[in-house]
Amino acid sequence: MKLYTYSHCPFCSRVTYVAGKLGIKLEEVVLDYDDTETPTKLIGKKMVPILEKDDGTVMSESNDIISLFIELAGANEAIKPTEGAIEWQGGSFAPLLQIGLPRWPLLGLKEFKTESSRIAWEDKKQTTDLNFVQLIEDTANIVLQVNEFLIGTEKQLNISNGKTSLSLVDSAIYYSILRGLYCEPTITWPEQLNLWMNYQALESGVPLVK
Numbered sequence: 001m002k003l004y005t006y007s008h009c010p011f012c013s014r015v016t017y018v019a020g021k022l023g024i025k026l027e028e029v030v031l032d033y034d035d036t037e038t039p040t041k042l043i044g045k046k047m048v049p050i051l052e053k054d055d056g057t058v059m060s061e062s063n064d065i066i067s068l069f070i071e072l073a074g075a076n077e078a079i080k081p082t083e084g085a086i087e088w089q090g091g092s093f094a095p096l097l098q099i100g101l102p103r104w105p106l107l108g109l110k111e112f113k114t115e116s117s118r119i120a121w122e123d124k125k126q127t128t129d130l131n132f133v134q135l136i137e138d139t140a141n142i143v144l145q146v147n148e149f150l151i152g153t154e155k156q157l158n159i160s161n162g163k164t165s166l167s168l169v170d171s172a173i174y175y176s177i178l179r180g181l182y183c184e185p186t187i188t189w190p191e192q193l194n195l196w197m198n199y200q201a202l203e204s205g206v207p208l209v210k
C-alpha cells in the first residue's frame with residue numbers, strides 16, 4: 001500500500017504512527033507541497049493523507065485509514081478517539097500553527113525541497129493573523145503560552161516513566177500534533193512528556209519535526 005503525505009502534516013503522521021505501531025508496511029510518498037496534480041488525480045482535491053491500496057483503490061480521511069489499519073492488523077484497539085483527546089486537539093491547533101507555519105518550510109522536509117513549494121505554502125497559509133515574520137518576532141510570547149499548554153498536556157496524559165494508558169488512536173492524536181512543536185528549540189518540554197514523545201518516535205518510526 002502507498003500512502004501520500006506531507007511530513008509536517010498531523011493527519012498524515014497519525015496514520016504513519018498507527019501503521020508503525022501495528023507493523024503495517026507502507027510505501028510513503030511525500031508529495032511536493034505545490035504538487036496539486038497528483039492528489040487531485042487520486043481524490044479530486046489537494047489533500048493528504050491518501051492511501052492507495054494494492055488493488056488501486058484510494059481512500060482519504062485519516063480516521064478511516066486508521067480504522068482500516070486496525071481492522072487489517074486484527075488489533076483489539078478502540079477505533080474512536082476519546083472526547084478528552086478530541087477536545088485537547090481542538091485547543092492544540094492554535095499553538096501548533098503559530099509555531100509550525102513559519103518554521104516547517106525551513107527544515108528541509110521533503111515536501112518543501114523546492115522554492116516553488118515553499119512559496120505555495122506561504123501563499124496558502126500566511127494570513128494577517130498568522131503573518132510569518134510577525135510570528136517569528138513574537139517567538140518569546142508564543143513560547144510562553146506553548147510551555148503552559150505543554151504543562152497542561154503532561155498533566156492530562158498522566159505519564160509515568162514515559163508511559164501512558166492512552167489507546168492507540170488517542171496516542172496517535174497527541175503524538176502527531178505535539179511532534180510539530182519540536183521545530184522551536186526554545187520551547188521547554190516537561191520531562192515526562194518529552195520522554196513519552198521520544199519513546200513514541202522510536203516505537204512508531206515517525207520522527208519528531210525538527
Ligand SMILES: N[C@@H](CCC(=O)N[C@@H](CS)C(=O)NCC(=O)O)C(=O)O
Nearest residue numbers: 009010011046047048049061062063
Ligand atoms: N480530515 C482530513 C484532513 C486532512 C488535512 O487537513 N490535510 C492537510 C495537511 S495537514 C492538507 O492536505 N491540506 C491541503 C493543503 O495544505 O494544501 C483527514 O483527517 O485526513
